[in-house]
Amino acid sequence: MRIGIHTGYWSAGPPAGIGEAIAAADQMGVDSIWTAEAYGSDAFTPLAWWGASTRNVRLGTAVAQMSARTPTATAMAALTLDHLSDGRAILGLGASGPQVVEGWYGQPYPRPLARTREYVDIVRKVLERGAPVEYDGAFYQLPLRGEGTTGLGKALRSTVHPHRADLPIHLAAEGPKNIALAAEIADGWLPLFYTPRLDHEFRERLAEGFALRSPERSAAADFEISATVPVVVDDDVEKAADAVRPFLALYIGGMGAKSANFHRNAIDRLGYADAADEVQSLYAEGRRAEAVAAVPTALVEDIALVGPREKIAAELQRWEQTAITTLLVQGDATAVRTLAEIMR
Structure with a gap:
């Protein structure tokens, strides 16, 4: 199992000290860095920007939101980055949720799995560069025809020859059907709330998708699973867990509506529905500090590595036995260094 770094969402600005941390990671042999x-x-x-000062780490999006760009624009960005980084780019895609997709990007959200399938199809056509891109789907049409158009659209092929026609595409997925879709059409899966305790269930969902995988796709044995895992090193387990609780409270209570929160659904499937009810209610009432405090330590320890170095080293053995191929550390430089030293 390899180690990567998930730099996470920015708050008011770039994460403090992230440039130095990435430069150090490149020297330490960390596999990849990922942005959101x-x-x-x-x-x-x-x-x-960060990739320009590195030479070894792979550069992944976890994730680029599909509603933010047309499939061809996303393919352009990926192939450009792949050229500039000499073949180190990984295109991680995600559907997000209706609150962001319709509220921020002004795009329709329904039928995200079918939309994802078409999106990935078009990105691959751009990267393969076999012919001018034409597509007649339920969501995307290239060239665009019909009412409101000039009728002058022309099927085009990228002027730039991709550095790699098989640039890897990974999908973020939380629901069972979406996990299976990633195994069917993508080169990797980006899970958010993974737990070794349910590794067998995740493997079953993946197997469903692998069974439908087309012959021209890379072998299932080459499929990557890069899981985001918060890591906090501290002699006090509860203090370490406190650093992760706000992350979980945000996803349970603040990401999405009560009737449509796919992150909350993922927590329910882990077995914490009652605790999630409380966190979600407190968050909705504006009692955010209480919502954070209501996140159980057991949930934190299920999806994260927290506590003294010795505890993390012992628990890491369970993670190494899972289907995960790369553990994406969400934490500071100490967390990355500690994990790297333990795994060496």
Whole structure:
């Protein structure tokens, strides 16, 4: 199992000290660095900036939101980054949720799985560069025809020859059907709330998708699973867990509506529905400090590595036995260094 760094969402600005941490990670042999986007910083610009000062780490988006760009625009950004980084780019895609998709990007959200399938199809056509891109789908049509158009649209092929026609595409997925879709059409899966305790269930969902995988796709044995895992090193377990609780409270209570929160649904499937009810209610009432405090330590320890070095080293053995191929550390430089030393 490899180690990567998930730089997370920006708050008011770039994460403090992240440039230095990435430079150190490149020297330490860390596998990859990953960026996120929602409705603030974008995912591609930081990778280009930070990637320019590195030589070894792979550069992944976890995730680039599909509603933020047309499929061809996303393919352009990925192939550009791949050229500039000499073949180190990984395109991680995600559907996000209706609050962001319709509220921020002004795009329709329904049928995200079918939309994802078409999106990935078009990105691959751009990267393969076999012919001018034409597509007649339920969500995307290239060239665009019909009412409100000039009728002058022309099927085009990228002027730039991609550095890699098989640039890897990974999908963020939380629901069972979406996990299976990632295994069917993508080169990797980006889970957010992974727990070794349910590794067998995740493997079953993946197996469903692998069974439908087309022959031209890379072998299932080459499929990557890069899981975001908060890591906090501290002699006091509760203090370490406190650093993770706000992250979980935000996703349970603040990401999405009560009737449509796919992150909350993922927590329910882990077995914490009652605790999630309390966190969500407190968050909705504006009692955020109480919502954070209501996140159980057991939940934190299920999806994160927190506590003294010895505890983390012992628990890491369970993670190494899972389907995960890369553990994406969400934490500070101490967390990355500690994990790297333990795994060496």
